[in-house]
Amino acid sequence: MSPFKQQIRYESQRDLRFADEIMATPGCEDLGGCIQCGTCSGVCPLSIYMDHTPRNIINLARAGFKDDVLTSNTIWLCASCYHCTVECPKSIKITDIMYALKQRAIKDGVYRRGIPIPVLAREFFNMVRRNGRVTENWLATILYLKTDWLAMLKMGGLGLKLIRTGRFSFTMDHIEGREQLRKLLEPSSNNNTSASQGAKQ
């Protein structure tokens, strides 16, 4: 592959509805007011690993460069520590915007391959939807089975330690009101299904 990657963007690459769609999510309404000061990136402990800094993600999302945003690793590296949200001088809830972008990436099934986090999120989601609770080590196991066998082995030692210290649960925990939970989550299930669509890809 050529070492020279074209960096230009054409207007045709913009999705002019994208910003509005994101801003329709509760918590994301202020996306448009960003003054690009970079405080979010500055406080973020993970920005140094991101291909686009949080500030730039806001900038790209606002401009409608959907593909750049949804395929970035930024949204998946966000660990929801809310530091950007509390420090933003325009009170933009950046963490919520990151959530909205994650949801969208899963919905459209366009997230980066090789990043297990979307898979984790989905498995977590499904486990809780079924059982009402998560059992961490089971979740981890499932995750590794679905993503990275090697990691599984690397973490093997840890598993044993957890067993030794009694922090490993052999049974999967669940709530009594599972039926109630189903009813609770049923009605607006369109997004849920979209999640599993994401899974199919």
Place this chain on the structure above:
Amino acid sequence: MSHHDHEQKNGTHGAEEVRIGVYVCHCGSNIASMVDVEAVAKFAKDLPGVVLSRDYKYMCSDPGQELIAQDIKEHKLNRIVVAACSPLLHEHTFRNATKRAGLNPYFMHMVSIREHASWVHTDRAACTIKAKEILHGAIARVALHKALEKAKVDVNPAVLVVGGGIAGIHSALTLANAGKKVYLVERDATIGGHMARFDKTFPTMDCAACILTPKMSAVRSHPNITLWTWSEVVKVDGYVGNFKVKVKRNPRYINEDLCVGCMECIKACVFKEPKFTDEFNQGLSKRKPVYIPFPQAVPPVVVVDPATCLKLKTGKCKQTCVEACGERKAFDFEQKEKFEEIQVGTVIVSTGFKTVDPHKLPLYGYGIHPEVYTALEIERLINASGPTGGHLVTKKHEEPKSVAIIHCVGSRDEHTNKWCSRVCCMYSLKLAHMIKAHTKAQVYNFYIDMRAAGKGYEEFYNRVLEEGVNFVRGRVAEVTDWAMTPEEEGRLVLRVEDTLAGFVRRIPADMVILATGLEPQPDAQDVRRMFNMSCSTEGFFLERHPKLAPVNTPTDGIFLAGACQGPKDIPDTVAQAGAAAAEALALIDKGHVEIEPNTAFVVEEECSGCKTCISMCPYTAITRDEVKKKAVINPAMCKGCGTCVAACPSGSIRQNLFEDVQVLTEIEEVLVRES
């Protein structure tokens, strides 16, 4: 005009036939689009007293006004009703038109069918009905109007200037040079304000003291200026042209006329070493209980701080200061606060600003990390007459290798102040330039947007760029003492996104300077009330109109100058101070102002002398004639609020233009439902 006199005599519209002319304005399509103006005009025709009723495209235009004048002459109209925009906008226009046609202007009544109807409704039918009803009220009301004359009051040529910063100093000198008497009142012990603390001024870099101190001493020596420092305005009564002002003069325990500013007393003070916080130097140095804010202070008179002076605190002190003063006998420990009552015709408010308290931004660590400073502190540190004699050194007395200047501290930030403080970019550039000149340090400017809008400002920015100052476009996220690399050890570390590069940087610094923004004085609200002004949402004093009346306030005769109206640099402040002085001069040289005649008056025969009204009046305009046992209202003092009218049990107090009968008639007629 004979019928006017006749009218005035028998009070209401009694004798002569009422002949009303009605004018409904289209205001282009502003009104016509939502109100069927023809229908409204037609409806008015049939109302009692209406002789003619017209609709017209633009009533406020010359032909529109001419139309009224013509009709008054041709149709012998003696009442005019205009239904158009808000009376607050064009009432005077149509009163003048009426007057020009020889009819008393107060026979014109105006109602708004634009702001209060066409602009706020979408149902044309309902809006048209509303317009008719509003008009109906006006027509019924105008029939009861009387001829009134504006009272003329002389304007006292003396001017009060509140606040002795560069704005107050400049207005005071401008007025005094025009031969007007000026009272300049300053809360601090010296005039000069913030500017006196600066070392240099951007973009020309001429020294602040060199520009300011000559003006300060000019104030001191000017025969037309009475300077009261260490004093505050505490009460303002009266109205444009005739304000009565009460000034509180705090005791400085020194007789100003006897002190020559030799400062012997300071040397002689029983405190051998200065040990109290020096406010002028932002607490970076110490002073004694008897002190002078800075060497060129005006007046050059010491002041004694009662909180720290042994004599004043304990009564027990050798009073070596008094000995040192000797024959001059300037000390007076018995001094009490005293009050001065002055009469002025106009007031210029130039009370200035305060800088944001950086404690409000914890991530910058002000007050936690000793090497974090405010820009004002640096102004003192870098000033030859400052605590370090102009040497920029850390608290450990070392020259910094790296200095970081953070812009927008407490500006453009919803957690503190939303607005841009306008001066920070430029003074940060100034400081960067000076630090370059004073030290070998690497200097960084961290900015969100560089705002160098002003004559010679962009050029100055370029100059500083070329001097090799580092510019990083990004708002610093945190200032910590958390070192990750050897070079960071023992220093402050700034974490910031270089937004132009698109990555995060860690930058070690030995000194961090916070370019704190400008905000209203903490007591701005009290001052606002005292002078009957308004504030804009952020708390700065509100000008009457940003473009048409930028230095006026809603209260006639009170003007604004400087940063109390909004963040401003020195050139803009001085320009505005000149404008405020000019506005005051315009009033003074005209010599008089006209007072709206909507004042209250007593109908003697009906007054029972019960005194209810006297306590009602906020302006003490009402007294009781003890001989006649009746209330008497001084029309010059009455501002026409009508509170006494509403309170009078016998209904014997009336308010011109707002008599009960007029208001009640309007109320009843607007309530009559039209179809």
Place this chain on the structure above:
Amino acid sequence: MRYSYFPGCSLKGTGKAYEESLLPVLKALDIEVHELEDWNCCGATAYMAVDESAALKLSARNLAIAEKAKDEVLAPCSACYLVLRKTQKYIQEYPKVGGEVRQALQNAGLEYSGNVEVKHPLDILVNKVGLDAIKKRVKKPLTGLKVATYYGCQIVRPYSAFDNQARPVAMDKLMEALGATVVHYPLKTRCCGGSLTGTISDVGLRLVYILLKEARKNGADIITTLCPLCQFNLDAFQDQIKSRYDDVTTPVVYFTQLMGLAFGIPESELGLKRNIVPAEPALAGKV
């Protein structure tokens, strides 16, 4: 004082020790707790990432149950604490969200009218019980124990109101009340990376390494925390960190475990054995 106790999944799994130490400490201070009946997972961060409205409904179920119980909710896990409070805020501030959630609850035969207080134990202990009452209860002061107080992110931001967001002090004051010495620790509220240790370990472990290193550099014998995920991340990967970077071995315990020790509750009853990096050496002699 009486509270509905919302353990959350972690305190029943990898964070058992938190529960094991929290309950006796509360008991010692006469604080009565009842585990919330059939509580469900709060949804944590992962749920939000998939479906916001589902996430809010999920955690609203807990609020509805709590409202029936009529007690304030005690949520020791930072994630639970944040999510529950966030849910309350959004139900209240966004009519549309509120409507959807209430509808969903109705379908499930539940209702929530917004009368629930969600509190963190640290808040209760420092601001309600008070440091003096705690001091009185101390039998074995932790004299000489150098502690780095690590708050993590979600307990101070953004919906918590009981401490300074930029520089929290509640746990510092508490530790001093127990007789311990709090070391300077500028990374108090820096995120530990959450699930990244498991998903993108290059990044996750680096974050944890930085936190441990700084604590050690400032002379901490031990790190105390109040979040099960923080504890897990800082405790469980130290050997991997050792092999990747360098040896920054430092035991990490829950603040409730140190309280228990100071209160004279036997070590065995405070879940200290569950530490992967044993705390005993650091505590030896001091307790």
Place this chain on the structure above:
Amino acid sequence: MNHNDSKPQAPWEPRILAIFCNWCTYTAADLAGVSRMQYAHNVRIVRVMCSGRVDPQFVLDAFARGADGVLIGGCHPGDCHYIEGNYKALRRSEMLKRMLSDMGIEDKRYRLEWISAAEGDKVQRVINEMTADVKALGPLNLPGRFKDWDKEIAELEHALNGKGGECCSHAKEVSR
């Protein structure tokens, strides 16, 4: 007396009288206009210089003349252009409220609001709220029962600053 039993047929629109002070609320109403803030067309605004000028007689007369609601607008406490006129208005208003409820006029029909010159949006909000409230209450229709009222008003007038006789005669005078 319950007016709601005589619920009006379809297009009844309440009629609300507003008396606004010149400096704050009237200016705010202008601002609402300039900002094109749409609100219910049921209000008729009468201008006075200060809310302190509002004589309770104005309010009573408005109701007597067919107003279904009366709204008074003045500057915020402390901001009165005439220093304290709005406090006077507030005092009278409290007394007036008691009187109105004695007359069986629901308290939602009378409202005193502080609206500063900058609060155009508040003018819009208050007028819309009040219109909705009064709509819900139905017509007051005092003129219809004016005769029964005349007596009562006279009595109430009396209670009011002992104004008594003059006011009634005066009320007649203006209702020529």
